[in-house]
Amino acid sequence: MDKTMNFEYFLPTRIVFGVGTVNKVGKLARNLGKKAMIVTGRSSAKKTGLLDEVISILEKSGIESVVFDDIVPNPLSSTVDKGAEIANREKCDMVIGLGGGSPIDSAKLIAVVAKDGGRCWEYTGSGGGRVPKAALPIIAIPTTHGTGTESDPFAVVTNSETNEKIGVGFDQTFPVISVVDPEVMKTLPPYQTAATGMDAFYHAIESYINTNHQPTSDLLAMEAMALINHYLPIAYTDGNNIEARTALAWASTAAGICETLSGCIANHSLEHPISAHYDATHGAGLCATGPAFFDYIRPHTKERLARVAQIMGAPESVIDINRLSEMSIELIHRLQKSVEIDITLKELGVERSMLGRLAEDAMRTMGGLVEVTPGDLKTEDLKKILEMSY
Ligand SMILES: [Fe+2]
Missing domain, CATH: 3.40.50.1970 (Rossmann fold)
Incomplete structure (x- = not known):
C-alpha cells in the first residue's frame, strides 16, 4: 500500500x-x-x-x-x-x-x-x-x-x-x-488477434507501472494481464474459441478502464511516431519496443515488475524481487513469441538513421506520458530504448 x-x-x-x-x-x-x-x-x-x-x-x-x-x-x-x-x-x-x-x-x-x-x-x-x-x-x-x-x-x-x-x-x-x-x-484474423491483444496487454502493464497508478486500475490491470497471458495464444490458434474471445474482450475493456483511470506511459509515446512514419500496426510497434522499454526502467519499478512476473506465471519458488523483475521481461518475450509478434524495429521497416527523430517526436507529441513513467526519462533515454529495440 x-x-x-x-x-x-x-x-x-x-x-x-x-x-x-x-x-x-x-x-x-x-x-x-x-x-x-x-x-x-x-x-x-x-x-x-x-x-x-x-x-x-x-x-x-x-x-x-x-x-x-x-x-x-x-x-x-x-x-x-x-x-x-x-x-x-x-x-x-x-x-x-x-x-x-x-x-x-x-x-x-x-x-x-x-x-x-x-x-x-x-x-x-x-x-x-x-x-x-x-x-x-x-x-x-x-x-x-x-x-x-x-x-x-x-x-x-x-x-x-x-x-x-x-x-x-x-x-x-x-x-x-x-x-x-x-x-x-471471432472473425478477427490471427495477426490482428495478436496485435490488438498485445495492445491491451500494454495498456494494462503501462497503467500498472504508471506513477499515477491507483487501486481500481491496479486490480483491473492484473486481471487483464493474467487473462491475456493465458487466452491470447488460444485465440491466436483457434479464433472461434468463444471462451478465449470473451476473456480477451473483457481484458481489453478492463485495460481501457485502466487507461482512463491511470493511463499509458512512455512505451505508447515511443510507438506513435513509429506508426505515424511507417504506417506500422500499433500493437506490433508496442511489441517492438515494449521489452526493452520495461528493461530500461526496471531499476525504478522492480517491485511492480516482480508482481507482473508472478501474474504471468513465474514459478512460486522464485521470491527474489530483482530476479522476478528480470523474469517479467522474459515472460513478455515469451507471450509475444507465442503469438509470433516478438519483433524488432528493424523488422518493422524502421531505418536506424531515424531513431533520433523518432525519440524527439515521441517526446514532443507524447511527452505527458513520459512524465508519468518511472525513471525521469529524457529524449536521450528514449533514443537508447529505440536502439535496444532495433
Ligand atoms: Fe494502445
Whole structure:
C-alpha cells in the first residue's frame, strides 16, 4: 500500500458486455435520436455482414443510418473533418463507431467536430489544444479486443502533413454506450488477434507501472494481464474459441478502464511516431519496443515488475524481487513469441538513421506520458530504448 494515495474515478460510459449484446444496440440508441452515422472501415465489417446487421437492428428501433466507411488504419484528421461535414449535412443525432480502434476513435472525433465546430487537428495538443464544449453522443461497437477505446475517452489521430500521431481525450469523448460483444470478434484474423491483444496487454502493464497508478486500475490491470497471458495464444490458434474471445474482450475493456483511470506511459509515446512514419500496426510497434522499454526502467519499478512476473506465471519458488523483475521481461518475450509478434524495429521497416527523430517526436507529441513513467526519462533515454529495440 502506498503511503499517500490520491485519485479520481470518472467513467461515464454504459458498458453492455456479452455474447449477443450487439442485438441490443437499437433499443439502447433509441433515446439518442432518429438518425445515426455509422463510422467504419473500408472492408471488414462489410465482409462479415456485421455492418448490414447493425443497420437492420437500428432500423427495427426506428433509427435511420448513414454509413461513412472512409476509415483506414492510423486515421487522418482530414478524414475526420470530412466525416463531420457529412454528419452535419445529413443531420445525424449520434455517431456509432463500428470496428477496431481506428473507426471508433474517428467516430469520437467526428462527434466533436460535428457538434463543436472547427477542424479536427485544432483539438490536438500540437494543433492548438482546443477543448470541446460538447459532442454528439458516441456509441462504440468494437470488433477487436485491444484498443480499450470502448471504455476510455481517447482518440488517436494522424496529421498526414506533419506525420504526427497524437492522442486526445475529453469528458465529451467517452462513448455514451459501448456494446462489447465477443461473438463479433471471432472473425478477427490471427495477426490482428495478436496485435490488438498485445495492445491491451500494454495498456494494462503501462497503467500498472504508471506513477499515477491507483487501486481500481491496479486490480483491473492484473486481471487483464493474467487473462491475456493465458487466452491470447488460444485465440491466436483457434479464433472461434468463444471462451478465449470473451476473456480477451473483457481484458481489453478492463485495460481501457485502466487507461482512463491511470493511463499509458512512455512505451505508447515511443510507438506513435513509429506508426505515424511507417504506417506500422500499433500493437506490433508496442511489441517492438515494449521489452526493452520495461528493461530500461526496471531499476525504478522492480517491485511492480516482480508482481507482473508472478501474474504471468513465474514459478512460486522464485521470491527474489530483482530476479522476478528480470523474469517479467522474459515472460513478455515469451507471450509475444507465442503469438509470433516478438519483433524488432528493424523488422518493422524502421531505418536506424531515424531513431533520433523518432525519440524527439515521441517526446514532443507524447511527452505527458513520459512524465508519468518511472525513471525521469529524457529524449536521450528514449533514443537508447529505440536502439535496444532495433
Ligand atoms: Fe494502445
